[in-house]
Amino acid sequence: MRSAPHDGPVSVLDRILAILDTVREAHGATTITRIALATGIPKSTVSRLVGDLVRQRYLMRAEDGVVIGLRLFELGVRASTPRRLGLAALPVLAELFNATGEHLNVAVQEGPDMLSVISVRGRLRPVPSRAGVRVPSITTALGKAVLAFTEDESALAGVMTGIDRYRRRPFERELAAIRMEWVAIDRCETFPGVVGVASPVLSPERVPVAAISVAGPVSDMDANRMMPLVRHAALALTHRLASQVA
Amino acid sequence: MRSAPHDGPVSVLDRILAILDTVREAHGATTITRIALATGIPKSTVSRLVGDLVRQRYLMRAEDGVVIGLRLFELGVRASTPRRLGLAALPVLAELFNATGEHLNVAVQEGPDMLSVISVRGRLRPVPSRAGVRVPSITTALGKAVLAFTEDESALAGVMTGIDRYRRRPFERELAAIRMEWVAIDRCETFPGVVGVASPVLSPERVPVAAISVAGPVSDMDANRMMPLVRHAALALTHRLASQVA
DNA sequence: GGCGGCTGGTCCATTCAGTGGAACGCGGTC
DNA sequence: GACCGCGTTCCACTGAATGGACCAGCCGCC
Numbered sequence: 001m002r003s004a005p006h007d008g009p010v011s012v013l014d015r016i017l018a019i020l021d022t023v024r025e026a027h028g029a030t031t032i033t034r035i036a037l038a039t040g041i042p043k044s045t046v047s048r049l050v051g052d053l054v055r056q057r058y059l060m061r062a063e064d065g066v067v068i069g070l071r072l073f074e075l076g077v078r079a080s081t082p083r084r085l086g087l088a089a090l091p092v093l094a095e096l097f098n099a100t101g102e103h104l105n106v107a108v109q110e111g112p113d114m115l116s117v118i119s120v121r122g123r124l125r126p127v128p129s130r131a132g133v134r135v136p137s138i139t140t141a142l143g144k145a146v147l148a149f150t151e152d153e154s155a156l157a158g159v160m161t162g163i164d165r166y167r168r169r170p171f172e173r174e175l176a177a178i179r180m181e182w183v184a185i186d187r188c189e190t191f192p193g194v195v196g197v198a199s200p201v202l203s204p205e206r207v208p209v210a211a212i213s214v215a216g217p218v219s220d221m222d223a224n225r226m227m228p229l230v231r232h233a234a235l236a237l238t239h240r241l242a243s244q245v246a
Numbered sequence: 247m248r249s250a251p252h253d254g255p256v257s258v259l260d261r262i263l264a265i266l267d268t269v270r271e272a273h274g275a276t277t278i279t280r281i282a283l284a285t286g287i288p289k290s291t292v293s294r295l296v297g298d299l300v301r302q303r304y305l306m307r308a309e310d311g312v313v314i315g316l317r318l319f320e321l322g323v324r325a326s327t328p329r330r331l332g333l334a335a336l337p338v339l340a341e342l343f344n345a346t347g348e349h350l351n352v353a354v355q356e357g358p359d360m361l362s363v364i365s366v367r368g369r370l371r372p373v374p375s376r377a378g379v380r381v382p383s384i385t386t387a388l389g390k391a392v393l394a395f396t397e398d399e400s401a402l403a404g405v406m407t408g409i410d411r412y413r414r415r416p417f418e419r420e421l422a423a424i425r426m427e428w429v430a431i432d433r434c435e436t437f438p439g440v441v442g443v444a445s446p447v448l449s450p451e452r453v454p455v456a457a458i459s460v461a462g463p464v465s466d467m468d469a470n471r472m473m474p475l476v477r478h479a480a481l482a483l484t485h486r487l488a489s490q491v492a
Numbered sequence: 493g494g495c496g497g498c499t500g501g502t503c504c505a506t507t508c509a510g511t512g513g514a515a516c517g518c519g520g521t522c
Numbered sequence: 523g524a525c526c527g528c529g530t531t532c533c534a535c536t537g538a539a540t541g542g543a544c545c546a547g548c549c550g551c552c
Binding site: 256257258277278279289290292293294296297 | 498499500501502503508509510
């Protein structure tokens, strides 16, 4: 029974998911009123649904509002892709960290972003990204490494719409160079003072399924020195994933 | 519109959560038919709800069925308790690992279980428990460490129902000893050949909010040697959490 | 090749789970 | 004391959700 016209979702499922996403995006606690505003769902409905989610431990009440609960933690650690990828990546990351001492990431494509599934802390402070955090595909080395090897034109076109018209050509030239060198660079495009170097991780069908990167301070990290190390790590991870499937 | 009487949940919210839990409990992929059997929800309803959850990336289709998707990974890493606890625990665990080289866990109470929120791999193979995994409170050192300092009679009574009548007294005596010594032991009660040593982590109100443990092979790990180390780690974590709140 | 069994998806007449404005209680501020 | 904002609860009403029936596809067996 939905009476007055509201802007938000109508189905119960969409409403629950919208509430969970709003709490996630809050980066800390949020209130019933704020969730209602953000989602367009009436306040009393939000109150009721949040009450149910708290009862089942999907959400939890804290001092200053509602936060993500333990049940979602239990579900999250069992997410298929991060689990498989993280497991395969552990020894590769250990070796890459020994060689570089810098901040490492393995990430997968998620819509217009790259989503980090596992990271290792290096020198950088504040940490630019860690597991569960999204970074834009078109500016990061991680994203460019995957885009360069993406053959699905519609997926490419979807990401390209975020690029200015006059920046299209240079971007396509950059992707072509990445395909030649097997390595992508982000020179302070995403995070000020941070340079990133990444290579793609491919499936047996030569489809990019992830990317692995090293990031460090631009004043101090030699991107050229990192390139062969990252390439090698990506290749190692590609092979580990292939034998995981078999 | 629910027509024929079914055993399963009736509300959309309960059904969605039942489906997610069934997929979590599958420890890999599961099928629409299996979810329907496990939840008591009609197959066509499961098919429809799973379709929606896949569209929103809460679930994902794999070769052999349905698995947990990336969205739940993104939500899970933002779960409030594991995040706070994990962050505070990192340096403490690093120090404890340096001193012991054994398998470490920090866990919180969740119903009748202890839920690991962060772990460090030591010598043990297979790994007895890791982040996101539940272990029974009444047999593990982690659980006993928390129960010994739990003053809420109803919470205690809820857990005690899992204990045989004639084992009640000895268990209560064990809890009393833990309160004297500030350390709990699990001598192969939970995992064969594995001994665990744990101490509680308290809130400023002296309420046990977590526990920290060391586990190793009974043939090789000296529980007595571990006791002061674990006590010290729990105290350090207790203090770190207290200053996190302030 | 035909058959049977199993799976997952789609349809739509039916119905009851879900609704949200209104009212309420509480706490904080002036 | 009045006002404001928050979160909760209620219940007459209704439209979102339903699930049995049917379908297509796949697999294994004779």
